[in-house]
Amino acid sequence: MDIMFLIILLAILIIPSFLMSRRQRAKMTEIHKLQESLVPGDRVVTTSGQHVTVVSTTAETVDLEIAPGVISTFEKLAVVRVLAKANAPQAVVEDNFEPETDLDRGDNTDGRNQGHPENL
Structure with a gap:
């Protein structure tokens, strides 16, 4: 009985x-x-949370543009996420977007309780 308890405890x-x-290990392989796969033009996030653009890469380092004209060299290990690939299509933003107002829906015309999720 004691041996069985010891085996179960070790298994747990x-x-x-x-x-x-x-x-x-799988997550580290994915990040590696x-x-x-970094190429110039990629938008990436570093371990410090900076959103930067890849300028060039070597076997161990990557040059990142932090601000227009400001380029720093980082270890490749500092890059943890890709925001946008260089050749990937970008989202289109409509310039004439107007959010729907309460008056457009015909309710809450007196202006009370505006902005509270339960009252929308």
């Missing part, structure tokens, strides 16, 4: 750590592939 401790390490 070993199985979750094994599953977490597999998940972490992302870092190797």
Whole structure:
């Protein structure tokens, strides 16, 4: 009985750590592939949270444009996410967008309780 309890206890401790390490290894592989696929013009996010543009890359480093004309060299490991690929189509923003108002819907014409989600 004591041996069976010991085996169950070890299984409870070993199985979750094994599953977490597999998940972490898969995530690291995904980030490494992302870092190797960087090309000039990509919009990326660094580990410090900066949104920057890739200017050029080498095997270990990447030159990032932080602001117009300001270029810094980072390790590729600092890039954690791609916001937009260089050749990817960008979203089109309509210039003539006008949000719908309460008056357009015909309710709340007296102006009370505007802005509260329950009253819309």
